Amino acid sequence: MAFVVGDRTRPRLSSTAPLLSSFRLNPQPPVFAVVTRIIAGGEGPDDIIGTVAENGITWANNASTVQPAGVDENSLDLITAPDATTRDAFVDKFVVGLQPDGETEYAAEYRGVVVDVYIVNGVASVLVKTATGLYYELPVTRIAVVGFR
Amino acid sequence: MADIQKIVAVRIQATSLDATVVPSFEPQAPRFGNVIAEASGGVSPNEIRTVLWQDGLVQDVESDTVAGLNLDVIENADAANVAKFQGQVALRIAPGGAVPGDVAGGTSREFAGLVIGVYKRTPIEAVAGTGEDYVLILTPATGAVIEDLADSFAVLKNQSV
DSSP states (O other): OOOOTTOEEEEOOOOSOOOSSSSOOOOSSOOOEEEEEEEOOTTSOOEEEEEETTTOOBTTTOSSSOOTTOEEGGGEEEEEOOOHHHHHHHTTOEEEEBOTTSSSBOOGGGOEEEEEEEEETTEEEEEEEETTSOEEEEEGGGEEEOOOO | OOOTTOEEEEOOOOOOSOTTSOOOOBSSOOOEEEEEEEEESSSSSOEEEEEEETTSOEEEEEESSSGGGOEEEEEOOOHHHHHHHTTOEEEEOOTTOOOTTOTTTTOOGGGOEEEEEEEEEEETTSOTTOSEEEEEEEOTTTOOEEEEEGGGEEEOTTSOO
16 A cells, blocks of 8 residues: 555544445544554565554554554555645535435535545545534545535 | 454443343444454464554454454445435434324434444354444434434434525
């Protein structure tokens, strides 16, 4: 997957279970980490040492279980920055999710502010926080900007 | 076996003294994780699954039996339940069925909430796809998160614009 030190990442929860996001469970709130070291995995996937921004847990030496080998990169999502066009289309916007048909809006309670725009494993996505505190993430193709605001 | 890369959550424990009632109704958000390593056999504990939880914690879950791990695998829910609940506001209806004259089915409106997720929980020792469908609900009125069987919920039709 081509991780490099300094990349944003998070534990992969890409069960194919179809949820608000079409590909991922939605922890509340989402948790991201920063890759701090990469251990070459030989012929297999690389192992990644990362530190979680919110709680300081480092996969290499957290208090629960020492994981000197790090975490297999296939267990992580790679979070990268979007291009300027994608970012500008959603940053500082009030939005709502769309059903898989790409047209039907979610219920009004799902309207919220964009708190992040990023690429998840190649898929441009938006992280939304609603007035009720719900976080949800959808591909940009499943997000509509609420107008007249 | 081959549990690596499976998405798991801790099993919901019994919520009724009636052994025939499926455990459900967990009044908090579940923590999801990703199985990143596994080992079986040898000395007790015989079964070990290393889980990378959603908050970054890495933990060995250990037991002498696979069932004793107390983990559920998170799988696809039935398509009909996904289409029914995705992006909707839902309300838990009374387990005993709708109360006559009460459109909410006997549940207070404060328990209505936004659907965070729809998925199937299948015990890790069971055959894939044989579990029950669940919905995960955030209730704006209280901030509570409720997880329960999907067939315990109804969609509120007057919430969309």
